[in-house]
Amino acid sequence: MSSTQEIQSGLAEILxxxxxxxxxxxxxxxxxxxxxxVDSLSxxxxxxAVEDKFGVxxxxxxxxxIKTVGDAISFIEKNQ
Amino acid sequence: MSTIQLPSGAPGARxxxxxxxxxxxxxxxxxxxxxxxxxxxxxxxxxxxxxxxxAGEDETLVEMAVxxxxxxxxxxxxxxxxxxxxxxxxASLRAPIPGIGPQVAHRLGVPRPGSFDLNAGCAGFCYxxxxxxxxxxxxxxxxxxxxxxxxxxxxxxxxxxxxxVIFADGAGAAVVGASDEPGIGPVAxxxxxxxxxxxxxxxxxxxxxxxxxxxxxxxTTKLTATLEEAMExxxxxxxxxxxxxxxxxxxxxxxxxTKRLGFGDDVAVARDIVVSGNTSAASIPLAxxxxxxxxxxxxxxxxxxxxxxxxxxxxxxVLVLP
Numbered sequence: 001m002s003s004t005q006e007i008q009s010g011l012a013e014i015l016x017x018x019x020x021x022x023x024x025x026x027x028x029x030x031x032x033x034x035x036x037x038v039d040s041l042s043x044x045x046x047x048x049a050v051e052d053k054f055g056v057x058x059x060x061x062x063x064x065x066i067k068t069v070g071d072a073i074s075f076i077e078k079n080q
Numbered sequence: 081m082s083t084i085q086l087p088s089g090a091p092g093a094r095x096x097x098x099x100x101x102x103x104x105x106x107x108x109x110x111x112x113x114x115x116x117x118x119x120x121x122x123x124x125x126x127x128x129x130x131x132x133x134x135a136g137e138d139e140t141l142v143e144m145a146v147x148x149x150x151x152x153x154x155x156x157x158x159x160x161x162x163x164x165x166x167x168x169x170x171a172s173l174r175a176p177i178p179g180i181g182p183q184v185a186h187r188l189g190v191p192r193p194g195s196f197d198l199n200a201g202c203a204g205f206c207y208x209x210x211x212x213x214x215x216x217x218x219x220x221x222x223x224x225x226x227x228x229x230x231x232x233x234x235x236x237x238x239x240x241x242x243x244x245v246i247f248a249d250g251a252g253a254a255v256v257g258a259s260d261e262p263g264i265g266p267v268a269x270x271x272x273x274x275x276x277x278x279x280x281x282x283x284x285x286x287x288x289x290x291x292x293x294x295x296x297x298x299x300t301t302k303l304t305a306t307l308e309e310a311m312e313x314x315x316x317x318x319x320x321x322x323x324x325x326x327x328x329x330x331x332x333x334x335x336x337x338t339k340r341l342g343f344g345d346d347v348a349v350a351r352d353i354v355v356s357g358n359t360s361a362a363s364i365p366l367a368x369x370x371x372x373x374x375x376x377x378x379x380x381x382x383x384x385x386x387x388x389x390x391x392x393x394x395x396x397x398v399l400v401l402p
Contacts, residue, residue: 040126043293060294
């Protein structure tokens, strides 16, 4: 089980790797599309990286409900 | 009781000639931006397409298939009457009866071949190539013409900007003949029918829809194993591959697969999607002919190809370029 802090920093690493997001910008209130300029296909890459890193499954229909960094953190916390 | 006799067959089969046909009309991203809510940056960043070809009224499936097939036959050095199998792969026939294979063969002067259409979506060319290869090796046929042809603009909703900027038209063909040295490896193919509706023309609809994220995820995570299987079945490794020509669905998928397989600058990677869009069953022969015309690929090179798409279907093989 990863702590909230570990999830947030792990997610920030993935966002930097996949979409070039500066880690300090990956705060919970940020919207992936509106604030961080992450497009729908990069969201897929982020989802597969999150699955590998945190051992969770993010089905395609769930992916559409994850709008912010905070949504992603809560999803991982609930499902890890 | 009589026993059924089998011909001795051939030790292998190889591609003897390639040909392609690109429709006359070039449609740039700026052209599309004038008729739908999109722009060059949006399209290039998401799918990597700069322009595509759209077929005119007279550039029918049959006409494009005949044009590409005729070039492939000329390149093969065979006479049309030496061909006895014609397979046309397409997913965009709007009038499915009759299939167009026999008509294409007739127009090319191929006398009374075994002929049929094959619909395996964007994997159609590789499926057809696998069928032709095994048919020749078994001795059932001597030489085959395999064509991939699409008019996807006929089944594309121009109001749907997520598909209208991607799909395009064109044709590509290969002549396959018996050879002492195998020039086409065993096909690594399969299907994931649980995702049958990820790319579909739904009943009652005339246009295609695509679950972009689901297909993207499938293509970038599930198909590396198929590419590895194709190489393994042919007894070669990534270091032996000179040319990588996956189906041209999305430039980001091409780059993802290239990275996952560890191909470096010494491998010529097909990026024909930039100027052709996604032409489904036509994309691989279009890409291979473009690489050979530009000199990036040459005769004798070992190519890894992979078709994948509606079904969902996938098929890959290793081949020697003619």
